[in-house]
Amino acid sequence: MVSCRIKFAAALLVLASPAAMAQNYPAKPLRMIIPFPAGGTADIIARLVGTKMSERIGQPVIAENRVGAGGTIGSDLVAKSAPDGYTFLMTTTGSHLLTSLVTKNVPYDPLRDFTPITGATESYSGLAVAPSLGINSVKELLDLARRNPGKLTFSSAGIGTAFHLAGALFGNAGNVALTHVPYKGAGQALNDLMTGTITMTFSAITSQLPFLRSGKLKLIAVLGSKRFGALPDVPTVSEALPNFENLEAMTGFLGPAGLPAPLLSRLNAELAGAVNSTDVRTKLEADGNTPVGNTPEQFAAHLQRAHLSYVRAVKLVNLKPE
Template sequence: MKIAAMLFASLLAAIVLPVAHAQSQDAASGKPLSLVVPFPPGGPTDAMARSIANELKGILGQTVIVDNRAGAGGNIGADYVARSAPDGQTILFGTSGPLAINVSLYKKISYDPLRSFTPIINLGYLPNVLVVHPDLPAKNVKELISHAKANAGKLTYASSGNGASSHLAGVLFNKLAGTDLMHVPYKGTGPALTDLVAGHVSMAFTDVLTALPFIKAGKLRVLGVTTTTPSRALPDVPTVASQGVPGFDVSVFFGIVAPAGTPPEVVTRLNRAFATALKRPELAKTLAQQGLEMASSTDPENLRTFMSNEVSRWKDVVKSSGAQLD
């Protein structure tokens, strides 16, 4: 009887262990998963990363830590992950900057967004909105364009800094709408919106999450959403593209990538964990409140194709802007 029990236990282990091994080998080692956020704590990227990390712990069966490595527009954190071991233990919570824009914006960059990383999953994007000071005599985008052309070189738009998506959005708008909006860079979104509310600048292309309280309080007027589809946070606000600027599409996307050379089985394990987390109602609700619009596909190849298209698109916009950072 004892021998039979031992044989049964061995047979059960032979069936279960190969399956469990793929999910728990890192948990068993006691090594935490490091989710690198290339920006300081407290911003929208950090908030989303922490929300997702909390959900991943139970799915992966291992500790997940959020590691903030800020600087150089996201390049420091991205470079750290690119140089990490390709074992799936150090991954990047990337955004448009390090994964698409910076390769064209910075004179020297130590990684390539398309060659230095293995895509894990496309999480989605954070829509931007075009907001103006209430005193500006424009109730929609067409009126803004007419007013801007009648006052060439006099209207200003604030951004969170040179080369940020809020800067390049204005460059793209000028190009497509034929306007001459003047760029005023700030050290962050907070100072930019503070000056906009005070009337020191005319407008801004900023993320919907940050702008929403000012819009609701009547301190800023929203003219349009900068993506091709309306935002869930502002469903009644039309897109900029639908108001006479076809082709205008600007948002901040979020993608998870690992170092190049990460084994396919590790990519599959992480992809399934993130996809499972995103489907959970509580997390989905939290991310929606944080402004995230989910990606249409969780397939890693979706992120690879998307990143490639974004790198090409922003290369032309950066060139038009003349912006170049050290």
């Protein structure tokens, strides 16, 4: 009798092992937590990839927008979730890494408390102005700023966000005084830019594209180390300002810390496979994104590099936690 109980207990342990869990995975719907409002760039990418992933695994992938506190509410939910492969996060490098550097009392460590699964897209951002400003280059914009110290304004998605930091870095590199105007999202900021309420915006090129194509906005520089493939004639900021600190940017998927290797491997295969599927890649590229779909190790290395970059940038502009 004792021997039978031992064998039964051993069998249960085998069934509960990560390898066995992976064989039966997924046995129920998955939750994809998005710490941003519905309709934004990251949300659109997340839902596109989630729909394709659902087709691949035969289970619903439920997208949940858990917005608030600079993205920490949704991220904290995932950090505190069981590492069973059923809850994961879709976020951006800037939001995920920067929040803990500029916000007090963030309840998680952005590196230690998460498992990188895969990068989704490389994010291209740009410096745009209204055509009515009569500015065609970074040099002309800096000259205008020097003639009007403190009067030129730039928008971002909020205090302490990556675009707030980008604007501060731009002013620092160009040795000009700019006034920051935070917004809750890109939509209103772009509307105010077109009406002349603000001077310039640092924001995702994907959100700017409809207005760039219609001629309502002018992209004068790309943020990043290389030019944007869809608009190859637009230079990078660092071409005009070599001392400008470029910030690595990517959207991607993270699970809670301690995600077992078999489950991580399966999640990576399905999410990266969804990103790299022909129809998803076509849609992402049409919207101005560069698909990634890399390995967990590659995405982890990106996060480590980006974190060091953000730490340097925050110190450079003396941005204090609030």
